[in-house]
Every structure is written in structure tokens, then in C-alpha cells.
Amino acid sequence: MKKKIQVTLNGKKTELEVPSHRLLLDLLRDEIGLTGTKEGCGTGDCGACTVLLNGKPVNSCLIFSGELDGADIVTIEGLKIGPEMHPVQRAFVQDGGVQCGYCTSGMLMMSKALLDENPDPSEDDIRFAISGNLCRCTGYAKIVKAVQDAARELRNRRS
Amino acid sequence: MKRPEPLEIFQPTSLKAASTLVKEQGPGGRFLAGGTDLVIAVKEKGYKPKYVVDLKRIPGLTGIRVEKDGSVTIGALTTMHEVETSPVVLNKYPFLARSAAEVGSVQIRNRATIGGNMANATPSADVAPALIALEAKAKISGLNGERTISLEELFRGPGQTNLAPEEILTAIVIPPASSGLRGDYIKFSPREMMDLAYVGVAVALDLHDGKQCRKARIALGAVSPTPMRARRAEALLENQTVTEELAEKAGAEAAAESKPISDVRSSADYRREMVRVNTKRALLNAVAGEPAFWVERRDRRY
Amino acid sequence: MDNLTVVGKPVTRIDADEKVTGEAVYGYDLVLPNMVYGKVLFSPKAHAKIKRINTDKARQYPGVVAVVTGKDAPWIHGESIRDKPFLAQDKVRYIGEPVAAVAAVDEDTAEAAVRLIEVEYEDLPAYTSPEDAARMDAVAIHENFASYRKMPFITPGAGPNVCEHFKLRTGDVEQGFREADVVLEERYSVPIIQHAAMEPHSAHAQVDPTTGRVTIWVANDAPFRALHEITEALDVPKEQVRFINPLQGGGFGSKGGLKVEPVAVALAYKTNGRPVRVKFNREETFISTLTRHGAIVHVKSGVKKNGAITAREMTIYWNGGAYAEKSPTVCIRGSLPAPGPYRIPNVKVDGYAVYTNVPVAGSFRGYGIPQGAWAVEQHTDELARRLGMDPLAFRMQNVFADGDTAYWGEELHSVGLKETLQKAADAIEWGKKIDSMPGSRVKGLKIGKGLACIQKPTRSPTTSSAGVIVNAKGEASVLAGTVEIGQGCNTILCQIAAEELKMPFDKVRSASLDTDVIPYDASTTSSRSTYHMGNAVKGAAIDAREKLAVLAAPMLEAKKEELAFADGKIFLKHQPEMALTVGEVVRRKFGPEGTVRGDASYTYELAKDLDLETGHSDNASAFYMYATQAAVIAVDEETGRARLLRMAAAHDVGKAINPLNCAAQIEGGLAMGIGSALHEHLVIDQNGKVRNPSFLDYHLVTALDLPEMIPIIVECPEPQGPYGAKGLGEPGLAPTPAAIGNAVADAIGARVYDLPLSPERIFWVIQEKKKGKAA
Known part of the structure; x- marks a missing residue:
């Protein structure tokens, strides 16, 4: 049962014809070819598939394509600001927040959403925000530091 | 774990149209709110809905508002994140906000709705005990009009409610709060987050002068087929001053009332013990007042 | 080691x-042209004949x-015992064993079709405990075990x-117990856990169809070992x-060993040349890939009042699960x-690797x-406590x-343990x-401290080979079979190459891994890469540098010995x-x-x-890693919930090639160790179901x-290691649970013998202790 939907994907208006039951994660990865969004569990328990839906971080593995008409979707591929990396991306590189990198896309989308809402998060705010993003490599310490550094950089830019 | 199979998703724009659709399409359908439970049911429990009726295009089902009589209406499609951060809820019922903050992750709470969570009737749902302790009511719309029942009565068993197939839970209504209302919710689970409650305990006390308990409501999650009231424990507290000793006694009574099962997460015996300890703590926390910070909240649960 | 610029x-x-x-x-992302999609039917039975x-x-x-x-x-x-079929042959030995597979034009079709396969089983008795399965009168899980091909060092029990019985015999323990003032005997257990890498398993x-040549795209820790194992099975060159x-x-x-690969290959032989992709979802990854060995450990020691240990x-x-996989070598290298x-x-020491009817145990960090x-x-x-000694002082003694000779006969050097x-x-x-606890309103909190130390050998003997290619643009490419699994090896190896070539670090990159072109490497396991592959890359870079010097000498009208490299x-x-740039030298010549x-090879x-x-053995390991971790924990006596307040992890790495990466490895290891201590447990019921x-x-x-x-x-530098380096990947999680266990015991005054240290387990231990006191 295919359905026509119109979405804004990484800033571009896009028309898609998709099976209603196809999950957003599979739609992105298998049908559109945006494999930056990762599948870690498929059940909303790991956060690797986090994307921004209408500005809010959500698990793309738990959303039917059939309910997406009119949605605004941002994936890791849309995080860059023009040709430049987002400060949170650069901070992850600088601070060693990346190891295997498989949780990184989701972690970055969650971090970006946090920083959009809270420009000066405490360590606990950060840990609370990313508690739905599992990472098996880093022990989170360097990720937390990267988010703090990105927050500082963003605040500096604003002032 | 299975992939979803083809299904039709309807997106009606009125309650009536939604209920009519279900009537016309016949059994085997399912309403869709945030989808965080429904998609899991499809993937993990082999649930195969014939069709899905998405309620998110129906206007008027979201938002939190204070009514003239002081009661608070929470639209069924209000997300857990909205409940968690709502100034109204934080001000009037902080422990309800906290119970919403205990659900899943930020990502889940941005999708999961309070109505969807109630209609899914999971025994361990975090907001259910808090709402029941607040004596919340469920507003239900059907083809023959509206009805309102107590939320406690909505639940029939694990995953089962007293809603007819075409009936839609439209709002949760919390009665006016007395100025002496104090409450707490403790989710007991091994991990700090991303966990199901092994035991959930909510208490709502009406305290006179911050001491004398005029009314007590204790609701428990994950220790019986449906979220339950611990009525005998409540009775022990009424018209008494809540001391540590009394809280201890009420905890023991609540434990005796609970009907937990053993599963992969925990044994029934341990769950009973945790009802005892956490009921005591929730009562004492309620009397002591609200914590300000997340760390302190975590510390109190701990 | 002076004047290092990148290392x-x-x-x-x-x-x-x-x-x-x-x-x-x-x-998991890889899409190949014209590919078909595979789906597996897994056994629902722990032990059964396929009728x-x-x-x-x-x-x-x-x-x-x-x-x-x-x-x-x-x-x-x-790998060491040839016992595992690509797809079940006549019987199944665990729930999750691949029985049949389908390849179809898309995933939905493959999933629908695989459910149409009908299998009839006849149940056999199933074992989940290695102690039960190890009994002499147990039913054989592998009836034809005797005829399996085995590596020469395998000594079945x-x-x-019992697919392996490892024996260590030094001195006379009975005599040692007689000499002791205190003899203590205990039983500990460790449950099965899983690696749970964030990327689930897959293979293409x-x-x-013309040549019969098989190409496998897979994120495998040890592609050369996997290649050997699969060619041996297929009986092809x-x-x-x-x-x-x-x-x-x-x-x-x-991701070492073969899990999804055999199914993908079996399907690929039937698809007329179309590539096959088989992805396991998370649930399938849990039940049908690899786990860490659950273990039951009996330990008995004698000590003298002065703190000397007389015997152990x-x-x-070791719970090996349904197939041997790495069980014999885990048994040997873990028991020794x-x-x-x-x-x-x-x-x-007697170590027994035992077949059971649970998912297959494989290699796991540590x-x-x-x-x-x-x-x-x-x-x-516990020994220190009985002697009235401080646990740290008892260890230091x-x-x-x-210079010490270890109980397996080897003289040890560069031991950084005490530090x-x-x-x-x-x-x-x-x-x-x-x-x-400062600021806490919760009553009944007990705070404890504990520490634990370990020594970890590495897989030996092994070989690593590497190539380094310098081009006319002045860039270098490192050809190494070490797999970048997140640990940062490509960065480390490029640092080493840049150091020896005296080139800017940003001009050195790693080549991607393809067994057709990349030189041999034993495996990306056992914390061996920095030492072994580091030595190989260092040698290859020096070889390239020497060749460049030979080329440059006439260009600079000098003797080779008169040349130097920098920047x-x-x-x-x-x-x-x-001066000439390195790139210019290459360009002028070629x-x-x-x-x-x-x-170079090492x-x-x-x-x-x-x-x-x-x-x-005179030298059981190329090098040894030493580590101590220490924990501060608060235990809530009313609930049994334990919360760590601080953990320190001191690791002897020999030489930190990249201190940032070392800290990252330690933190990541600690987090995994903490998970295994407090939470992780693959719960398998008596029917063998996860x-x-x-x-x-x-x-x-x-x-x-x-x-x-x-x-x-x-x-504490290792003389044979590159710049003195040892290894670090594994020890991060090895002492963690014991350090936490000791801290819990310090806090509550009672010992917990089984992992994980879940709230419920600690709670009941506290209740037992209270009962004991009351009685």
C-alpha cells in the first residue's frame, strides 16, 4: 500500500511514494540511500537512529512513513552548516568523542537538539539528554566534554 | 523481531470520523498516537494490525490547560516531553512531571503520548501511578457521545482497557488540587534511565499544616496486572501525622497488598520488598517537599 | 626515545x-549492485534432531x-576444532542456530518466505550449565566429537x-596447604554476557559464476583467520x-570467527552470481552470534600469617555453548x-571448556x-581479611x-604492576x-572502597606484516591488516609511519582492508595490534625511508649516510x-x-x-599488560542498589603512542566493565532460551x-615493543567487576559471589547477613 507524502528532508522539499508500513529509518536508509542514520536495535532502546522530526529528536525506527506527510526531517547528512561542520561535529572530532562511530550520528543529533534548547547545559543536563543514546566504546566521558565544548563555541559565536 | 507488514494508515481529522472508520473497517485495527508502543508490539510481539487509524490529525487532542474549577485537562495526544516540561504540571503536580520524565528517553518522550501510554495499559507505565494517586479521570469519546470514568477503572489487565473498539481516550482530567497537596513518584529500576519500572510508587497526600495527613493516595506500578491503589496502606495514614514509623508501616501494608509476579527482571519477593521500601520513601519525600534538581531527585530515588 | 614528533x-x-x-x-550500510536479501530461519530448539x-x-x-x-x-x-556446520546438519544444538535461509528480491519478501519453511524436530536433553554438561555420564552434544579435526594442542577432557581440559601443575599444592596457617576455599560465578557492539552483525x-571465486564483505576482526577457516571448510585454495x-x-x-558469513556464502552459491546481503537484527545478534563465556570458578588458597601465599x-x-569456536584457547589462555x-x-589449575546447548561463546575483550x-x-x-592485613599491602607483598619467575615457569620483565x-x-x-555520602538524605547508605589488579597475556606466537607506500605528492599510505573496530588502530599506525618517515601526520593515511592486496595479519584481537602491527609498520616505514635515501643520495650528490629526514x-x-621533499624524490625517479x-613483517x-x-612455558606471551582499578561505591542497604561514586583505572601501557586514545580506551573499557559488574547478564532459561x-x-x-x-x-616500557609500547585494548574491563565487588563487600560487610551485582542480588546477600547476625 503505497502512499504519496511530501516532506522537507534536510531542508529540501521532497515528494516520496512509500509503503505506509515502512519505518522512517528504513525509508531513509534503504529507499532514499541516506545511511548516516544507523540501526542499532530497531526498538527505540539505543538512539542510534535519532533524527530531528519537526525540530525534535526522535527514534526513526519507531515511526511509520505513512504518518509523515508534511513533516520536516533532519538527518546527520543535514547537520553541516553549508560546507562547514556544525560546532558539535567539530568538538566530537577534537575531544575524542568518536570511536567506532556507530552511535555518533544519533549522539550528534541528540546533542544538537539539546544545544538548540539549552545553550549552557550542565554535565548532568548533558548526561540526562543523551541517556537514550547508547555507546559501547567511549564510556561517554569524552562525548560529554565535546558537548560542553560545542556549547561554549556556540555561545561565543552568538555573543 | 519482525519487520512490519503492509498495512493501511488512515488519518481522519475528527473524532467521529475516526470512530466511524473503526466501525466500518471492522476488528483488527488499532489507533495510533505516538507509536512508541505500537511499533514495538508489531516488531517484538508479532502483533499484526489490519489497519491503523492515526489520531494525530484530529485537532484539539493536545495541550495542557487549567479549567475554571481548577482542574487540569491534559489532551490525550500531549507528549510525555510536554507533560514533563509543562509549567502548569511542574507547578501543580511536580511528581507527575517527574513520572513523565522517567519514561524511556528524550527521543521516546518526544513521541510517546500520555493517552497512548494509558490506552496501551502496560502495568509498569510510569505516569499511571502518579495519575491514579491524583484521582485522575479519563475522558472517552465514542460514536454515542462522551463518557468520563476514573483512570483506575480504565485498566482491565496487561495491555487491556475497558475501551470499546471504536472508543477513543481524548483527555486525562486531574481534579482541582488542594493547597496541601504533596506527592512523590519513585521509579525503582537498576539503570538510572532507559528502563522499565521494576516497581513504581506514587503517593499524593493532602497535608494540613504540612504534617497532618487529611487524605492519602498510594498507587503502585508493575506489581499487579494493572496499576493499583494500595487502599489499606492509604487508610493507615489518613488523619495521622506521617512519621518515619508510620511510613514504614504503610510501606509494609502496601507490600502486602501488591500482587507482583516473577519475571526476567525481578522476583516477586524482591518486588514486594521494594514496594515496602519505596512506599516508605515516597511518603517521607512527599512530606519533606520537592527536590529542585535532577541530581537530587536521583539521589532521593536511590 | 628522544625527539619523537608524532608518537x-x-x-x-x-x-x-x-x-x-x-x-x-x-x-550494515553496504549496498551492492543487483544484490538479493537473505533471511535466516533459526532453531527454536536447544537440542533436537531434525526429522x-x-x-x-x-x-x-x-x-x-x-x-x-x-x-x-x-x-x-x-578454528581449533572443526565442529560447526554452515547450516544445521541433521540436528540443532542451540536456540538460534541457523537451520535454513532464503534469498529474495527484497527484505520483506525474504522475511515472509522464511516463515513458510516447515521443520519437524525431535527433542533431546539440553544442558545449560557447564558443570552439568561436564559430567562423565552426560549425553554427548557432539556424538562424533572424536572424529572432528582438531588443532594439535587440543586436549579433550x-x-x-569437555572439548578442552587445560592443566597447570607447579609444585605440590597439598604440601602447600599443609604449610599454611589459613586455608580458604570459595566458589564464584560469572554469567554469560554479550559484546553488544552498537552495529549488529551482517555479511555480504x-x-x-565463472571462476567460482567467493568474495565476502564483512566487518570481521580477523579477515585472514576467517579466510583460512572458510577456505578450509570449503576445501578450496x-x-x-x-x-x-x-x-x-x-x-x-x-566480530572475529564466522557467524553470518557461512549463511551468506551458502546462499551466494545459489544466486547465479548475484551478491547476497544477510543482516542480523539486534535480537538475532543476541541469540545467534557470539557471547562471552560464563564461568564457574572454584578457588582454594593457603596463606601464612606473615602474608605469604603457599598454594592455590x-x-x-567455561561455558562454551554449542560449538567450540574459541573455547579451547579461552580455556587455555584464561586458565593459565x-x-x-x-x-x-x-x-x-584445571580448566574445562564445555559444550552446552546455549549460544556459542567466542572471544571477548579480556x-x-x-x-x-x-x-x-x-x-x-578475603584472604587479606582473614589475615588482618590491608588488601593493598597484601597485594604489594x-x-x-x-625478575620474578611466574608459576608457569617464565621469568618476567617490565612489570608495571606495583606502580x-x-x-x-x-x-x-x-x-x-x-x-x-555528602548531601544525601537517604539513610542506610554504606560506602565502600575496593581494588583489583590483573595481568593479561597476549596471543602468542603471531605474525603481522605491513606495507608503507610513499607517492610523488609526498603522501604515505599504510597497508595493514589490522581492523579499525573503533579502537583507533589506524590513527596509531599512521602515527608510527609518520614518525619513522619523518612526514607530517596529516600526509599519512590508512589503506582500506582487502585480503587481495593487504599483507597478512594474524588478527585484531588480544590487544596485540600496537605491539605486533606497530612493529611491522615501523619496519615497513624504515624500509621505505631507506629506499628513499638510496634514491635521494645521487639527487643530492651525497652519500646515503649523510642524509637526514624531517618534516x-x-x-x-x-x-x-x-633538501628535497620526499614527494619530489619519488617524482624525479618514477x-x-x-x-x-x-x-616488513614482525x-x-x-x-x-x-x-x-x-x-x-618459557615465554607464554609476547608481552604482559598490567592494570589496577579502584572503586568507591555507595550501597543502599534498604534496596541493594549500588551506585559507583568514583573509579580509577591505572594501566601499564608500556608507552602511550597516543595518550588521548589511551584515555579513551581506558574509559571505554571501564564503562563496559562497570556494565558487566552491575547490570549485564544474558538470561538463559533452563530450556536454553535467551x-x-x-x-x-x-x-x-x-x-x-x-x-x-x-x-x-x-x-613501564617493553623493550621489544615499538617505542616501548605494550597493549591496552582489553584490560580496561578485566579487573573492574572484582574491584567493585571488593568495594561492595567493604561497604556491606558481606561477599557477593555471583555477577552481576544487581540490586536484587545485593539485597538478598544483605538479608542473609542480617539473618546470620540475628541467629
Whole structure:
């Protein structure tokens, strides 16, 4: 049962014809070819598939394509600001927040959403925000530091 | 774990149209709110809905508002994140906000709705005990009009409610709060987050002068087929001053009332013990007042 | 080691940019032209005969390209014991064993078709406990075990399911117990856990219909070993199989061995040349890939009042699961040093690797060390307690130091253990009591401190080979078979190459891994890469440098010996302005597309093989890693919930090639160790069914579950290692549970013998203790 939907994907208006039951994660990865969004569990328990839906971080593995008409979707591929990396991306590189990198896309989308809402998060705010993003490599310490550094950089830019 | 199979998703724009659709399409359908439970049911429990009726295009089902009589209406499609951060809820019922903050992750709470969570009737749902302790009511719309029942009565068993197939839970209504209302919710689970409650305990006390308990409501999650009231424990507290000793006694009574099962997460015996300890703590926390910070909240649960 | 320009510096990872932009392509992401999609039917039975399989309906389902069962894939593989079929042959041995598979035009079709396969089973008795399965009268899980092909060092045990019996015999333990003032005997257990790398498992395979050549795209930790194992099974020459490694989303040992690969290959033989992709979802990854060995550890020790250990006797049952996989070598390399890094004159160890009807256990970060350490390091605290000694002082008195002969007969050198003990203890203010948690309103909190230390060998003997190619643009490419699984090896190896070539770090990059072109490497396991491959890359870079010097000498009208290298240039030592860039040298000789290549191999060889009767060896390991971790914990006595307040981890790495990366490895290891201590447990019921195959109920630690973590790098150089480096990948999690267990015991005054230290387990131990006191 295919359905026509119109979405804004990484800033571009896009028309898609998709099976209603196809999950957003599979739609992105298998049908559109945006494999930056990762599948870690498929059940909303790991956060690797986090994307921004209408500005809010959500698990793309738990959303039917059939309910997406009119949605605004941002994936890791849309995080860059023009040709430049987002400060949170650069901070992850600088601070060693990346190891295997498989949780990184989701972690970055969650971090970006946090920083959009809270420009000066405490360590606990950060840990609370990313508690739905599992990472098996880093022990989170360097990720937390990267988010703090990105927050500082963003605040500096604003002032 | 299975992939979803083809299904039709309807997106009606009125309650009536939604209920009519279900009537016309016949059994085997399912309403869709945030989808965080429904998609899991499809993937993990082999649930195969014939069709899905998405309620998110129906206007008027979201938002939190204070009514003239002081009661608070929470639209069924209000997300857990909205409940968690709502100034109204934080001000009037902080422990309800906290119970919403205990659900899943930020990502889940941005999708999961309070109505969807109630209609899914999971025994361990975090907001259910808090709402029941607040004596919340469920507003239900059907083809023959509206009805309102107590939320406690909505639940029939694990995953089962007293809603007819075409009936839609439209709002949760919390009665006016007395100025002496104090409450707490403790989710007991091994991990700090991303966990199901092994035991959930909510208490709502009406305290006179911050001491004398005029009314007590204790609701428990994950220790019986449906979220339950611990009525005998409540009775022990009424018209008494809540001391540590009394809280201890009420905890023991609540434990005796609970009907937990053993599963992969925990044994029934341990769950009973945790009802005892956490009921005591929730009562004492309620009397002591609200914590300000997340760390302190975590510390109190701990 | 003076004047290092890149080695020893905290440079950022070379692969970070592609990972933060989502451009990196992992195995799970890979799409091949014209590919078909595979789906597996898994056994629902722990131990059963297959009476009948009917695939007719699946074959007729529209869109199905191929259906295979054991009959279509009559191949058996296995690293040390060849016992595992590509698809079940006549019987199944665990719930989750692949029985049949379908390839179809899309995933939905494959999933629908695989459910149409009908299988009839006849149940057999199933074992989940290795102690039960090890009995002499147990039913054999592998009836034809005797006829299996085995590596020469395998010594099967007496019972029908014991696939390896390791023996260590030093001195006379009975005599040692007689000499002791205190003899203590205890039993500890460690449950089965899983690696749970964030990327689930997958494999792609294609068979060229003309040549029959097999290409496998898989994120495998050890592509050369996998290539050997699969060619041996298929009985084809090595040239007939090629492994290509896409990027890997974490490994921790799970991605060595063959899991999804056999099914993908079996299907690829039936798809007329179309590539097949088989992806396991998370649940399938839990039940059908690899786990860490559950273990039951019996330990008995004798000590004198003065603190000397007179004897230690251990019996360890390793739960191998349905197939041998790495069980024999985990049993050997885990049981050998299990008595701990202590001077003990009389030692006896019996390790049994046992077949059971649970998912297959494989290599896991730490390779048998965490299981032994959980027992022995807590046992050590109990011994100290009985002697009235401080656990740190007791360890300081007995641990290995330079020049000691270990109980397996090897003289030890560069032992950084005492330094790690002291530094970890200092970091948690060892000896300073904490009575209550500052600011907490919760009553009944008990605070405790604990520490634990380990020594970890590496897989030996092994070989690594590498190439380094320098081009005319002045860039270098490192050809190494070490797999980037997240640990940062590509960055480390490029640092080493840049150091030896004296080139800017940003001009050196890693080549992608393809067994057709990359030189041999034994495996990316056992914390061996920095040492072995580091030595190989260092040698290859020196080889390239020498070749460049030979080319440059006439260009600079000098003798080779008069040349020096720095900052990407070759110049005259005494006249530095007489210089050419490295790229210019290559270009002048070979043109703009020319290259110069250096090569080297490094092999650590044993002087004498392990003696199978005594377990003795002159040099059992190329090097040893030493570590101590220390924990401060608060236990809520009313609920049993334990919350870590601080953990320090001091690791002897020999030399930190990249201190940033070392800290990252330590923190990551600690987090995994903390998870295994407090939460993780693959719950398998008595019928052999995994009850928690999801991240909802298999609990990895979240960002909120971790305490303040203090990584401490200790550098006690290993003379044979590159720049003195040893290894670091594994020890991060090895002493963690024992350190936490000791802290819990310190807090509540009672010992917990089984992992994980869940609230419920601690709660009941506290209740038992209260009962004991009341009685």
C-alpha cells in the first residue's frame, strides 16, 4: 500500500511514494540511500537512529512513513552548516568523542537538539539528554566534554 | 523481531470520523498516537494490525490547560516531553512531571503520548501511578457521545482497557488540587534511565499544616496486572501525622497488598520488598517537599 | 626515545571526520549492485534432531531467488576444532542456530518466505550449565566429537562434552596447604554476557559464476583467520576467497570467527552470481552470534600469617555453548594466569571448556581474564581479611615484580604492576574512610572502597606484516591488516609511519582492508595490534625511508649516510638547506604517478611451546599488560542498589603512542566493565532460551549510570615493543567487576559471589547477613 507524502528532508522539499508500513529509518536508509542514520536495535532502546522530526529528536525506527506527510526531517547528512561542520561535529572530532562511530550520528543529533534548547547545559543536563543514546566504546566521558565544548563555541559565536 | 507488514494508515481529522472508520473497517485495527508502543508490539510481539487509524490529525487532542474549577485537562495526544516540561504540571503536580520524565528517553518522550501510554495499559507505565494517586479521570469519546470514568477503572489487565473498539481516550482530567497537596513518584529500576519500572510508587497526600495527613493516595506500578491503589496502606495514614514509623508501616501494608509476579527482571519477593521500601520513601519525600534538581531527585530515588 | 614528533602526542583520529558527517560506510550500510536479501530461519530448539525440513512453500513464494538448508551447504568449519556446520546438519544444538535461509528480491519478501519453511524436530536433553554438561555420564552434544579435526594442542577432557581440559601443575599444592596457617576455599560465578557492539552483525557474499571465486564483505576482526577457516571448510585454495572489510561499528571480540558469513556464502552459491546481503537484527545478534563465556570458578588458597601465599588450586568450568569456536584457547589462555599476578610456589589449575546447548561463546575483550579475576581478586581480599592485613599491602607483598619467575615457569620483565596498584589506590584515597555520602538524605547508605589488579597475556606466537607506500605528492599510505573496530588502530599506525618517515601526520593515511592486496595479519584481537602491527609498520616505514635515501643520495650528490629526514624532507645532515621533499624524490625517479614501497613483517616466536601436561612455558606471551582499578561505591542497604561514586583505572601501557586514545580506551573499557559488574547478564532459561534479547532488558550502561572515571597511564616500557609500547585494548574491563565487588563487600560487610551485582542480588546477600547476625 503505497502512499504519496511530501516532506522537507534536510531542508529540501521532497515528494516520496512509500509503503505506509515502512519505518522512517528504513525509508531513509534503504529507499532514499541516506545511511548516516544507523540501526542499532530497531526498538527505540539505543538512539542510534535519532533524527530531528519537526525540530525534535526522535527514534526513526519507531515511526511509520505513512504518518509523515508534511513533516520536516533532519538527518546527520543535514547537520553541516553549508560546507562547514556544525560546532558539535567539530568538538566530537577534537575531544575524542568518536570511536567506532556507530552511535555518533544519533549522539550528534541528540546533542544538537539539546544545544538548540539549552545553550549552557550542565554535565548532568548533558548526561540526562543523551541517556537514550547508547555507546559501547567511549564510556561517554569524552562525548560529554565535546558537548560542553560545542556549547561554549556556540555561545561565543552568538555573543 | 519482525519487520512490519503492509498495512493501511488512515488519518481522519475528527473524532467521529475516526470512530466511524473503526466501525466500518471492522476488528483488527488499532489507533495510533505516538507509536512508541505500537511499533514495538508489531516488531517484538508479532502483533499484526489490519489497519491503523492515526489520531494525530484530529485537532484539539493536545495541550495542557487549567479549567475554571481548577482542574487540569491534559489532551490525550500531549507528549510525555510536554507533560514533563509543562509549567502548569511542574507547578501543580511536580511528581507527575517527574513520572513523565522517567519514561524511556528524550527521543521516546518526544513521541510517546500520555493517552497512548494509558490506552496501551502496560502495568509498569510510569505516569499511571502518579495519575491514579491524583484521582485522575479519563475522558472517552465514542460514536454515542462522551463518557468520563476514573483512570483506575480504565485498566482491565496487561495491555487491556475497558475501551470499546471504536472508543477513543481524548483527555486525562486531574481534579482541582488542594493547597496541601504533596506527592512523590519513585521509579525503582537498576539503570538510572532507559528502563522499565521494576516497581513504581506514587503517593499524593493532602497535608494540613504540612504534617497532618487529611487524605492519602498510594498507587503502585508493575506489581499487579494493572496499576493499583494500595487502599489499606492509604487508610493507615489518613488523619495521622506521617512519621518515619508510620511510613514504614504503610510501606509494609502496601507490600502486602501488591500482587507482583516473577519475571526476567525481578522476583516477586524482591518486588514486594521494594514496594515496602519505596512506599516508605515516597511518603517521607512527599512530606519533606520537592527536590529542585535532577541530581537530587536521583539521589532521593536511590 | 628522544625527539619523537608524532608518537606520544594526542593527535585526533584520522577517521573522525567521516564518522561525524555520516559519510562512513559500515558493513550494515553496504549496498551492492543487483544484490538479493537473505533471511535466516533459526532453531527454536536447544537440542533436537531434525526429522524433516520442507522448503516447498518458501521456494514457490514470488520473489524468492534461493532457499538453502544443511543439505545444500555440507561444509563444517571451526578454528581449533572443526565442529560447526554452515547450516544445521541433521540436528540443532542451540536456540538460534541457523537451520535454513532464503534469498529474495527484497527484505520483506525474504522475511515472509522464511516463515513458510516447515521443520519437524525431535527433542533431546539440553544442558545449560557447564558443570552439568561436564559430567562423565552426560549425553554427548557432539556424538562424533572424536572424529572432528582438531588443532594439535587440543586436549579433550574425560567427559563427552569437555572439548578442552587445560592443566597447570607447579609444585605440590597439598604440601602447600599443609604449610599454611589459613586455608580458604570459595566458589564464584560469572554469567554469560554479550559484546553488544552498537552495529549488529551482517555479511555480504558473492560467488563468481565463472571462476567460482567467493568474495565476502564483512566487518570481521580477523579477515585472514576467517579466510583460512572458510577456505578450509570449503576445501578450496586460499586464492579462491577474498575478504573485504567495510567499516566496523564496534567489535570487542564479537566480530572475529564466522557467524553470518557461512549463511551468506551458502546462499551466494545459489544466486547465479548475484551478491547476497544477510543482516542480523539486534535480537538475532543476541541469540545467534557470539557471547562471552560464563564461568564457574572454584578457588582454594593457603596463606601464612606473615602474608605469604603457599598454594592455590583452581577448577574452572567455561561455558562454551554449542560449538567450540574459541573455547579451547579461552580455556587455555584464561586458565593459565587465573591464579593471578602473584608469587605462589604451589599451583594447580584445571580448566574445562564445555559444550552446552546455549549460544556459542567466542572471544571477548579480556579473553578469559575477567572471569578468573572476578574470583581471585575477591578471594585475595578475603584472604587479606582473614589475615588482618590491608588488601593493598597484601597485594604489594605478593604481586609479581621484575625478575620474578611466574608459576608457569617464565621469568618476567617490565612489570608495571606495583606502580598501577599505588596510583589507583592513591586516586581513591585508599585507607581514608568515608562514613556517609555528602548531601544525601537517604539513610542506610554504606560506602565502600575496593581494588583489583590483573595481568593479561597476549596471543602468542603471531605474525603481522605491513606495507608503507610513499607517492610523488609526498603522501604515505599504510597497508595493514589490522581492523579499525573503533579502537583507533589506524590513527596509531599512521602515527608510527609518520614518525619513522619523518612526514607530517596529516600526509599519512590508512589503506582500506582487502585480503587481495593487504599483507597478512594474524588478527585484531588480544590487544596485540600496537605491539605486533606497530612493529611491522615501523619496519615497513624504515624500509621505505631507506629506499628513499638510496634514491635521494645521487639527487643530492651525497652519500646515503649523510642524509637526514624531517618534516617531509630529505636533506644533508650538515647542510640542511640542501633538501628535497620526499614527494619530489619519488617524482624525479618514477614520475608523478610513481611510488616507493617499504615492507616488513614482525613475528613473536616462542622458544618453547606450551607443555600440555604442566602448562609450563618459557615465554607464554609476547608481552604482559598490567592494570589496577579502584572503586568507591555507595550501597543502599534498604534496596541493594549500588551506585559507583568514583573509579580509577591505572594501566601499564608500556608507552602511550597516543595518550588521548589511551584515555579513551581506558574509559571505554571501564564503562563496559562497570556494565558487566552491575547490570549485564544474558538470561538463559533452563530450556536454553535467551530471555532478554533486547537493549530494553539487556542493560548496557547509559551516560547517567557512570561515576567519575579517572584514567591513569603508567609507562613501564617493553623493550621489544615499538617505542616501548605494550597493549591496552582489553584490560580496561578485566579487573573492574572484582574491584567493585571488593568495594561492595567493604561497604556491606558481606561477599557477593555471583555477577552481576544487581540490586536484587545485593539485597538478598544483605538479608542473609542480617539473618546470620540475628541467629
